[in-house]
Amino acid sequence: MKSRRKSPVNTVTTEPQHCSIDLRLKILSRLPFFSGLPAQALQQINQRFIEIGYEAGNFVYRAGDPAERLYVVADGKVKILQHAPGGRDVLLDLLTSGEFFGSLTTLGAASYADTAQLQTSACLLSIRSEDFQQILDAHPTLALKAIAIMAERINLANQRLLQVVALPVEQRIAFTLLALGKKLGRRQENGLLIDVPLSRDDLAEMAGTTPETASRVLSQLQSSGVVDSGRQWIAITDVDALEQRTTQS
Amino acid sequence: MKSRRKSPVNTVTTEPQHCSIDLRLKILSRLPFFSGLPAQALQQINQRFIEIGYEAGNFVYRAGDPAERLYVVADGKVKILQHAPGGRDVLLDLLTSGEFFGSLTTLGAASYADTAQLQTSACLLSIRSEDFQQILDAHPTLALKAIAIMAERINLANQRLLQVVALPVEQRIAFTLLALGKKLGRRQENGLLIDVPLSRDDLAEMAGTTPETASRVLSQLQSSGVVDSGRQWIAITDVDALEQRTTQS
DNA sequence: GCAGTTATCTGATCCAGATCATGGAAGGCA
């Protein structure tokens, strides 16, 4: 019954051409964030961006580095984490194409509070914070969109805080898996595959627990037929059942 | 040694005239957020606001209510909290004069995710979200300031998440007290008084623990001479010593 | 000043989940 098949996660690495300057404008124009902008403006904005390719595992920046750039994920997955003095880390988010990270503002803190590391190889677009601020200045619509995005992130962070304080581990892991499934899920024969290499450590850091406990909970979910998992991958086989786990027991 | 004096917290309730329409413009113009704006613009903005006085304990809004207004604290203290299904709550923030809460955006969620309750009687200024958005639209500088404020709140939320996951209760309480002291502290003979009525329950909800544990930690800090406290009040007598508690043991 | 109510303190017990420890399975690479 225990399936230990080869990881079904799409491990195709980002090809160099995915990160080429040719595709940059196309990528930017597809972003919901920039939608509705005249082509001309988009053209100008495009010129301020540079593209960077990274290998999986690389750090884009680390907590404490001077915060001077804003990044957009063009392709690949990026994990945002925060370090605690005691060595225990928290995985704040796993970002996918179209999402922002880095410094949205030059006001306030002068250094990054979090660390950005590539979960897969990826292609990033990057812009200096000041340039981005000028863009926001010139296009108030974008500023409102940015505010909406940030409001959402504040809610997300508060939601997680609430969960960690008030819910037992199993429920937190259920919530975490559902969120991952919703965001990064890909339909498969065996269910909703979380389409990113995800270790037990990663899951633990997202749910605010230890890898051992994450493993135990996952084993239990697996033997109940709610999820299917293996080395570095997890698939949700029964979303409804998993949703139930967020409530009781 | 144990001091159980009368609460030194300033309990002067907001007088009606503090919330009068006469003072509204003055209050708004003093806000750092609106500083640098021409008087004319401020005049216009002022017209969009309404003022409301509330009694301590009242709810401004509750989680789930339709989110259609943004509030500014003119006078008094407002606590922002979030409910967990299990009954345990989290106190997200204690806001004081000049701070915003409510709905910064009409995009996204249509209802408040949190609850706003008055910690003291207070005077609030309120504006419809759409009106506020129009103001941001018209004054891009304000939008950038709003973004900076939200970035700060995101960092704060992530910081607290990290603390809850990685630090033991005593350290979390020490951090909480230091933050409160920094934000709401008033110098007194006996130290830095946290100038707001604050019960053990409130402190527990801020630090993500139970009132019993909060009480125990506080007793221990008190017998070490680091803080001084009583019914509904806490003062930090030795800031440096408290800072040390955030690190070791 | 007294009775009732609310906030706080503190002891005793309990348990979810962290920690410690070990063995096994999957993938990488020569």
Add this chain to the structure above:
DNA sequence: TGCCTTCCATGATCTGGATCAGATAACTGC
């Protein structure tokens, strides 16, 4: 194909802090 490394599962033990339960102290209203 076999060695080596990394990841995962799972048992055993331990403990920080929650929970349960009274006992005090402070405020409120009369």
